[in-house]
Amino acid sequence: MIIQKIKEKYEIKLSxxxxxxxxxxxxxxxLNSIFLQEQNWIEVIIINDCSKDSSLKLVKNxxxxxxxxxxxxxxxxxxIGPGECRxxxxxxxxxxxxxxxxxxxxxxxxxxxNIKNYLENDWDLIINNTExxxxxxxxxxxxxxxxSKKFVNNNYIQKSIAGELHFNECWKIIAKRANIVKxxxxxxxxxxxxxxxxxxxxxxxxxxxxxxxxxxxxxTDNSKGLSSMNEQQEMLSNLNIINFLKKLKFxxxxxxxxxxxxxxxxxxxxxxxxxxxxxIKITKITKNYKAFFxxxxxxxxxxxxxxxKKIVKYLKLHKPDIFIYGKNxxxxxxxxxxxxxxxxxxxxxxxxxxxxxxxILNYKFINLNxxxxxxxxxxxxxxxxxxxxxxxxxxxxYEIFDLHKLLKW
Numbered sequence: 001m002i003i004q005k006i007k008e009k010y011e012i013k014l015s016x017x018x019x020x021x022x023x024x025x026x027x028x029x030x031l032n033s034i035f036l037q038e039q040n041w042i043e044v045i046i047i048n049d050c051s052k053d054s055s056l057k058l059v060k061n062x063x064x065x066x067x068x069x070x071x072x073x074x075x076x077x078x079x080i081g082p083g084e085c086r087x088x089x090x091x092x093x094x095x096x097x098x099x100x101x102x103x104x105x106x107x108x109x110x111x112x113x114n115i116k117n118y119l120e121n122d123w124d125l126i127i128n129n130t131e132x133x134x135x136x137x138x139x140x141x142x143x144x145x146x147x148s149k150k151f152v153n154n155n156y157i158q159k160s161i162a163g164e165l166h167f168n169e170c171w172k173i174i175a176k177r178a179n180i181v182k183x184x185x186x187x188x189x190x191x192x193x194x195x196x197x198x199x200x201x202x203x204x205x206x207x208x209x210x211x212x213x214x215x216x217x218x219x220t221d222n223s224k225g226l227s228s229m230n231e232q233q234e235m236l237s238n239l240n241i242i243n244f245l246k247k248l249k250f251x252x253x254x255x256x257x258x259x260x261x262x263x264x265x266x267x268x269x270x271x272x273x274x275x276x277x278x279x280i281k282i283t284k285i286t287k288n289y290k291a292f293f294x295x296x297x298x299x300x301x302x303x304x305x306x307x308x309k310k311i312v313k314y315l316k317l318h319k320p321d322i323f324i325y326g327k328n329x330x331x332x333x334x335x336x337x338x339x340x341x342x343x344x345x346x347x348x349x350x351x352x353x354x355x356x357x358x359x360i361l362n363y364k365f366i367n368l369n370x371x372x373x374x375x376x377x378x379x380x381x382x383x384x385x386x387x388x389x390x391x392x393x394x395x396x397x398y399e400i401f402d403l404h405k406l407l408k409w
Contacts, residue, residue, distance in 0.1 A: 012070075013119050014042045014112075015098045015177065017089030019082045021049040023103035024058055026220065031062055031071075033106035033217075038113060044071045045093060047085035050078060055103075083187030083194030086170070090180060097126075098177050100170045100195075104220040111216045115174065124206035126174040127167070128216035134351055141381050142167065143213050151209045153251075157258045164380040166262050170195040171219060175202060192229065193241040200262060201248060204255050231273045231329045232285055238266045238273075239293050268378050268404050271300050272330045275308070275337040307406065308337065315343055320370040320399075325349045325360065325386050330376035334403070360389050371398035378404040 016034060020027060034044060048056050056075070063071055074088055086100055097119055101107075108131070118126055131138045145163045160166065170187075179185070183205040187194045203209075229237065242263050250256040274282070274297060282301055286294035315322065322338070322345050324331045331348045338345055349360045365371065373390050377383050383402050390400060 012041065012043050012095040013097060013116070014174070015089070015093035015095030016042060016044045016101055017047070017086055017093065017098060018044065018101045018103055019047050019049055019085035019089075020051055020055050020059070020103050021079070021082075022051050022053045022055060024053045024055045026104035027055055028058055028062060030101060030103055030106050031059070033108075034112070035066060035068060037107065037110070039070065041116070042070065042112065043093070043095060045074065045089040046071065047074045047076065047089050049076050049080060049082075049085050081189075081191045081194075083190060083198070086198075087186050090177070090186065093177060095177060097174050098180065099174045101217065102171055102219070105171055105217050106220075107217050108215050111214070114214050115212065115216060118210060118212060119174075121210070122176070123208050123210045124176045124179045125202060125209045126212055127209065128172055128174065128212045129214060130172055130217050130219050131215050132219045132221055134221060136382070136385070138215060139167075139172070140213075141385070143211055145381070146211055149211045149213070151211070153204075153207050153209065154254055156209045157203070157254050161254070161258055161261055164261065164265070166265065168196040168199055169219075170198055171217065173199070173202070175206070179205065188244055190237070190240055190244075192233075192237045196241050197244040200245060200259060204248060204250065204259070229329070231276075231333050234329050235270050235273045235297070236285070236289070236293070238270050239289075239296060242266050242296070243292060265378050265404075267296075267300070269330065270297070271304055272376055272378075272403055273333050274300050275304055275333050276340060277301065308341070311401075311406075312341055312343065315372070318370055318372075320372040321346045321366075322372050322374065323347050323349065324374050324376060325390075326376045327378075330378075330403075334374065334376055360386075361392070365393065365395060367395060367397075369397075371395050372401060373398060374401045374403060376403050380404070 018030065031044070034042070046059055048059075056073070059073065062068065072092065074092070076085070076088070090098060115126070115128075129139050129143060142165060145165055146159060151159070180202070185198065185201050185205060187198045190197070245259050245263055248259055250259070277297075279298070279301055282297045283294065286297060322343065324334055324345055326332070326334070326348050327350065331350060335345050335348060347363060348357065349363070350357055351359070375383050375386050377386060383404060387400055387402075390398070
């Protein structure tokens with residue numbers, strides 16, 4: 001690897017680590033959002049993961065034209081994925097704290113100035129508010145569940161368990177570098193879901209936690225994560241995350257309960273994704289995996305079979321109009337299963353603009369038959385937001401089925 005060194009002029013409080021792969025359309029906006037702010041106390045580390053476009057050239061031109069002296073470039077010899085890129089950045093970072101940006105993210109105005117005050121304290125973990133284009137626009141719904149900004153580990157975890165408050169994205173946090181190194185909290189060698197593993201291990205090992213309610217960055221949703229995969233790929237990726245989480249060490253039963261709740265959410269996701277899978281197909285797709293994967297999916301298949309029989313009996317009895325409020329593959333999987341057993345779905349709703357669907361508030365409902373709304377979102381508060389939208393429709397005869405509750409096993 002090749003490292004372009006920076007001049008050691010100021011004490012580095014924050015290292016911003018950015019994996020770079022074919023990001024010519026977004027990387028300059030990302031860098032401008034950092035370097036147009038006061039930044040003599042930060043360093044930026046770009047890990048070029050064998051980009052094939054002009055990304056690297058653009059970064060080098062940016063350094064030269066802007067006379068930047070606090071930016072490092074690491075050129076990987078082979079493509080290693082975002083998790084390993086972040087690990088490389090961690091190894092050479094010099095800041096007291098570290099932050100992870102995607103190359104299409106950008107910091108909001110004055111975010112560095114606002115965060116600098118918090119870095120004067122000895123926090124192990126800072127959880128930042130962020131914004132994005134699709135709903136929910138920011139994470140305020142998450143922060144509203146916490147009355148305080150300051151937590152010790154047990155108090156934060158206790159509150160998280162009570163509200164099923166989990167998050168998965170590493171770009172939402174700033175963490176103390178010394179704690180990461182001491183506790184060996186690194187990203188596992190996974191291309192998808194590696195940040196979920198990192199975040200959960202970091203939370204377990206962070207004694208002092210601060211919630212920054214100010215918006216720190218704008219996140220651009222892209223097609224690189226779990227939502228870009230098909231059902232099978234997403235199932236196996238979630239199983240990899242479960243396998244990682246089950247190996248974590250706990251300091252107390254509260255931490256164990258926190259991780260078990262997270263595993264349950266992942267199980268429920270897999271259960272919905274696997275709704276249309278036969279036992280033969282499950283055996284086939286897990287052929288080259290450890291017994292752990294096969295056994296998990298077989299258990300899920302058996303429980304799914306019981307669930308489907310119950311819901312089919314109910315739906316055929318009432319003969320309602322069925323609507324699914326989904327999240328990517330989850331809605332598609334349920335819809336496919338219902339189609340197989342000849343139960344018609346009227347419409348699928350999804351807030352993700354890439355699907356170009358009607359919103360639930362803009363859809364014209366004919367108030368004749370009973371309506372069943374099946375929510376396939378495994379997040380307590382996001383599901384509640386959807387339920388509130390349905391109530392605003394003023395439909396007289398309807399029911400809401402929340403699969404995240406119905407599929408628990």
